[in-house]
Amino acid sequence: MSATESIPTRELAERAKLITTRELGVYMDRTRGSQAATQRARKVLPMGVPSSFQAYDPHPIVVRRAQEAWMEDVDGNRYVDFDMGYGALFSGHCHPAVRRAVETQLDNGTLFVTPCEANADVAELLRDRYGLPMWRFTNSGTEATMDAIRVARGVTGREKIVKVEGGYHGHHDEVMISMKPPVSEAGPADSPRAIPSTAGITRAVLRDTIVVPFNNLEALERALQGGDVACFIVEPVMENIGICKPLPGYLQGVRDITRKYGTMLIFDEVKTGITAGWGGASGAVGVQPDLVALAKSIGGGLPLGAFGGTYECMDQISSGKVLHLGTYNGNPLCMAAATAVLTEICTPEATDSAIQRNRLLLDACDTIIARAGLPAHTVQFGAKGCVTWAAEPITNYRDYKATDFDLAFAQWMHGINRGVLLPPGLDEQWLISVLHTDADALRYAAVFGEFVDELLA
Ligand SMILES: Cc1ncc(COP(=O)(O)O)c(C=O)c1O
Known part of the structure; x- marks a missing residue:
């Protein structure tokens, strides 16, 4: 060489x-x-x-x-x-502890669609890692970010959301915007245009999604200052464009600006989750969001997502104002795998x-x-x-x-x-x-x- x-x-x-x-x-x-x-x-x-x-x-x-x-x-x-x-x-x-946990659960049934004790076990394990008190389960990261956004809209009574250019948060409409836009069509770097990433996105959805560059606090403040944005959804470390880290002070700045304008901060930790360290990226960077979305590695190979939030946010669900539903949510097989992952393996x-x-x-x-x-x-x-x-x-x-x-x-x-x-x-x-x-x-x-x-x- x-x-x-x-x-x-x-x-x-x-x-x-x-x-x-x-x-x-x-x-x-x-x-x-x-x-x-x-x-x-x-x-x-x-x-x-x-x-x-x-x-x-x-x-x-x-x-x-x-x-x-x-x-x-x-x-x-x-x-x-x-x-x-x-x-x-x-x-x-197929970690042996996941296999053991799933095999044991198979003896006791695959799906109840009524609570099992493991639901609270796993919620407690996630609470301990992320410091957010209340949790709900989903079947994928897409559902986790979709439900977290709905909660943010419920708690703020606002419709608009802000996401980062190049950010991927799953395949529901609101976030399938400017995932990987052609730069020639994407407008100025510091105030990018929102570009649908797929056919089938309505004009109303496009109008309600504002796109900002990562690592740019001025652009974020401009987007939030109208006081009409429900949430800023962001990966604390972007993991769909290689690995793109926040500049020093960026995430704390994001936390401060979102608080200033009453906008909920959602950390999408579907990828960073438990791979960033025991307490996820939130723990590693020391910034606490209002809501966090998880999936991927928490399920040990089974389809599991989750979102957690502050009491203020999750009371939207407790009070019945925001509906969060799903036949397979918290199913016992995924709960068994997640318990093994969160206690024995990781x-x-x-x-x-x-x-x-x-x-x-x-x-x-x-x-x-x-x-x-x-x-x-x-x-x-x-x-x-x-x-x-x-x-x-x-x-x-x-x-x-x-x-x-x-x-x-x-x-x-x-x-x-x-x-x-x-x-x-x-x-x-x-x-x-x-x-x-x-x-x-x-x-x-x-x-x-x-x-x-x-x-x-
Ligand atoms: C950061 C991020 N959020 C959300 C999702 C969506 O997760 P899922 O594929 O489980 O729906 C992904 C999937 O790759 C992701 O990378």
């Missing part, structure tokens, strides 16, 4: 495209079973997948088994899983040691980047990490759009063919679960090093 000071970024991107072309050929060869399975599925499922996020060209890996920190596709290829269900598996695949010690293991991996990647002098850097938040193909840290969606997608794509495709599985493209990050070993974690760095060698060869 040699230093790249003399290699312009454009030249690196050209080399990356050559690697991508070659690796796509290899991919087609080694994933023929996935190709056939996708061709069959496309006849009955739009894009051949159950959720559009899972589709990518030329066809996604189709998986037949997963345990611990690995997955095996229908062609028999084995991968160290760094995707972990888009960050939903901090417990690892203990403070296990969480810290996954974070330390993640640090090992980041250090190894930092060494490779520094030695090669690449226009890239790593970002860590808790047990998650990523390589971002830009020399400087990104602070918002516009910075992220300026990073090098050719390099990111080539690295991703190169990794898959060597048994390193990450979510497609640059949007996501890796997760080191409690079941990844040091060797599993360092596999990413070894393959990354090979990629960098090729890039510079």
Whole structure:
């Protein structure tokens, strides 16, 4: 490996495209079973997948088994899983304690649709972690953010909401706005236009959703000062554009401004949740929102979401003013899995040691980047990490759009063919679960090093 000071970024991107072309050929060869399975599925499922996020060209890996920190596709290829269900598996695949808890619950029934004692058990566990007193369960992160927004509207009597450009909060209408807007259509960086991310969004919904840049307190204050905004929904650390951290003082500023204008602050911790540390991102950054939305890793692989809030907020539900409903809410199977996750598996010690293991991996990647002098850097938040193909840290969606997608794509495709599985493209990050070993974690760095060698060869 040699230093790249003399290699312009454009030249690196050209080399990356050559690697991508070659690796796509290899991919087609080694994933023929996935190709056939996708061709069959496309006849009955739009894009051949159950959720559009899972589709990518030329066809996604189709998986037949997963345990611990690995997955095996229908062609028999084995991968160290760094995707972990888009960050939903901090417990690892099928953790023995989740399996035990679910098997025990199966003996006692799968669905009651009337309360079980485990509902209060899990609510107490979440209260202890997040410091918010009252909780309700949902089946997904989408429902958790949707219900939290409704509560915020109930408590304030206001209709408008504010979200961040580039932020993803699930697939309900209010938040499917400016998820990944084309920059050419998105207006000025400091007062972005609200752009629907899908057909089917009504003009009324669009009118009620205001979009602001992350890490920009002036823009937030401008949006709130009319006194007509119910809530600001934000990930405390953005995890749908790689990992984008708040600048020092930003989240405290957000807390102060939302209080000043009587706007509820919703932290979307669907991704950061228990992967950021024992008390989530709220605990790590030391800022308390009015409402928090959770999902993904709290369910240990089962579909579970939750939202918690202050008494003021959650009294909206207690009083019957805001209705929160759902047949599967708090079902005993998910409660059993969540109890195992929150008590036995993701203990403070296990969480810290996954974070330390993640640090090992980041250090190894930092060494490779520094030695090669690449226009890239790593970002860590808790047990998650990523390589971002830009020399400087990104602070918002516009910075992220300026990073090098050719390099990111080539690295991703190169990794898959060597048994390193990450979510497609640059949007996501890796997760080191409690079941990844040091060797599993360092596999990413070894393959990354090979990629960098090729890039510079
Ligand atoms: C930050 C964030 N919020 C909400 C959601 C929606 O969660 P779900 O896919 O469980 O509906 C996601 C999903 O990726 C997410 O990343």
